[in-house]
Amino acid sequence: MRISELSRRSGVPVATIKYYLREGLMPPGRPTAATQADYDQTHLRRLRLIRALVEVGGLSLASVRAILTAVEDTNLGLHEILGQAHYALADNLGSATDDPDWPAARADVDALLDDLGWHVTIGAPARDQLARALMTLRRLDASPTREELHPYAAAAHTLATHELTLLTTAAQNDASTSDIVHQAVIGTVLYEPVLLALRRLAQEHESAHRLHPPDRARH
Amino acid sequence: MRISELSRRSGVPVATIKYYLREGLMPPGRPTAATQADYDQTHLRRLRLIRALVEVGGLSLASVRAILTAVEDTNLGLHEILGQAHYALADNLGSATDDPDWPAARADVDALLDDLGWHVTIGAPARDQLARALMTLRRLDASPTREELHPYAAAAHTLATHELTLLTTAAQNDASTSDIVHQAVIGTVLYEPVLLALRRLAQEHESAHRLHPPDRARH
Numbered sequence: 001m002r003i004s005e006l007s008r009r010s011g012v013p014v015a016t017i018k019y020y021l022r023e024g025l026m027p028p029g030r031p032t033a034a035t036q037a038d039y040d041q042t043h044l045r046r047l048r049l050i051r052a053l054v055e056v057g058g059l060s061l062a063s064v065r066a067i068l069t070a071v072e073d074t075n076l077g078l079h080e081i082l083g084q085a086h087y088a089l090a091d092n093l094g095s096a097t098d099d100p101d102w103p104a105a106r107a108d109v110d111a112l113l114d115d116l117g118w119h120v121t122i123g124a125p126a127r128d129q130l131a132r133a134l135m136t137l138r139r140l141d142a143s144p145t146r147e148e149l150h151p152y153a154a155a156a157h158t159l160a161t162h163e164l165t166l167l168t169t170a171a172q173n174d175a176s177t178s179d180i181v182h183q184a185v186i187g188t189v190l191y192e193p194v195l196l197a198l199r200r201l202a203q204e205h206e207s208a209h210r211l212h213p214p215d216r217a218r219h
Numbered sequence: 220m221r222i223s224e225l226s227r228r229s230g231v232p233v234a235t236i237k238y239y240l241r242e243g244l245m246p247p248g249r250p251t252a253a254t255q256a257d258y259d260q261t262h263l264r265r266l267r268l269i270r271a272l273v274e275v276g277g278l279s280l281a282s283v284r285a286i287l288t289a290v291e292d293t294n295l296g297l298h299e300i301l302g303q304a305h306y307a308l309a310d311n312l313g314s315a316t317d318d319p320d321w322p323a324a325r326a327d328v329d330a331l332l333d334d335l336g337w338h339v340t341i342g343a344p345a346r347d348q349l350a351r352a353l354m355t356l357r358r359l360d361a362s363p364t365r366e367e368l369h370p371y372a373a374a375a376h377t378l379a380t381h382e383l384t385l386l387t388t389a390a391q392n393d394a395s396t397s398d399i400v401h402q403a404v405i406g407t408v409l410y411e412p413v414l415l416a417l418r419r420l421a422q423e424h425e426s427a428h429r430l431h432p433p434d435r436a437r438h
Binding site: 045048049052055077078079082083086090113118119120121124126127129130132133134136137139140141142144149151152153154155156157158159160161162163164168183186188190191192193194195196197198199200201202203204205206207208209210211 | 264267268271274296297298301302305308309332337338339340343345346348349351352353355356358359360361363368370371372373374375376377378379380381382383387402405407409410411412413414415416417418419420421422423424425426427428429430
């Protein structure tokens with residue numbers, strides 16, 4: 001397809017597509033004339049992945065590039081590629097390490113992970129992500145105890161087990177590394193709003209169920 | 220305490236505190252002189268709640284006001300107050316109802332909720348939130364089947380059950396409505412980053428566990 005068709009089908013303006021091509025975020029099309037090229041489904045798919053990472057994941061183009069580079073580095077094992085993707089996905093979270101409450105929040109996270117017996121590298125950005133959230137709760141006098149975090153950790157672990165089973169099954173079935181990382185990135189970033197929306201729906205359901213008279217608990 | 224002390228302890232600039240006072244987001248302090256007032260722990264707590272809703276929840280001041288108004292309306296039952304809080308919390312999500320894929324995504328959400336047997340009002344903003352997420356996945360050719368969403372729904376339901384038990388227990392123990400909504404708002408908004416961070420940590424743990432040689436799977 002021509003670049004105009006690619007733009008129409010992806011909803012991404014032609015100028016933006018040209019920018020991604022110049023920046024090497026997408027492979028060039030197949031030249032058909034001096035100023036024309038032909039694009040296919042792989043371009044459309046790549047374009048949609050970039051837009052999803054930017055718009056839903058809130059990632060910078062530098063992080064998108066890091067993920068795409070990891071996908072294309074065939075020397076990396078699956079765990080390393082997932083790690084690269086995870087670490088790139090975390091770049092939009094910022095840090096707060098100059099805050100006086102920071103060391104205590106990080107220590108809480110480290111103690112929780114020891115308690116759970118989870119093996120997570122000491123520099124994992126999700127440790128900082130959790131510490132930030134705990135710091136906010138601490139300021140509201142709403143610090144959870146370690147026991148109060150366990151239901152969330154258990155739910156997270158159930159999902160992670162399910163997700164890693166899907167990924168390792170795909171790997172055993174000879175899916176390409178690019179497909180597996182595509183799936184991992186989608187699973188990590190794009191299922192976050194799915195999970196949060198379902199939690200709010202479940203909260204409304206449970207609230208209706210428990211706090212409403214039965215005749216009003218219908219939708 | 221004086222407003223300068225309130226500012227120091229909350230980290231919120233004096234000018235911002237004065238703005239919240241003018242906008243009625245906080246009750247006035249007890250006047251001690253023509254241009255001075257005394258503030259207490261309830262002011263500090265309210266200020267921290269506002270900042271958390273704005274900074275972590277990404278809410279507009281209009282939504283913060285809607286939540287605070289619901290908290291103070293003693294004619295509302297707990298389910299209605301939680302609903303008000305939930306609906307206000309959703310205002311930062313935007314909508315996409317003019318998108319051609321929107322009706323199909325909303326129909327998928329409605330079918331999923333029927334399937335789950337969840338009672339959720341037809342106008343609940345979390346329905347739109349989920350539809351938006353599903354629309355993005357559909358564009359990436361990664362639309363989940365209803366069965367593929369069940370593990371996420373099950374995890375969400377487990378957490379919601381746990382959370383509503385905590386809230387109804389607090390209500391039975393004669394906690395004030397304001398305290399319960401404070402807890403509900405914190406639970407809804409501020410545990411979202413907790414849950415997402417724990418999911419990423421669990422993913423790294425499971426990935427290390429399954430894809431790494433044992434001697435490298437230590438932190």
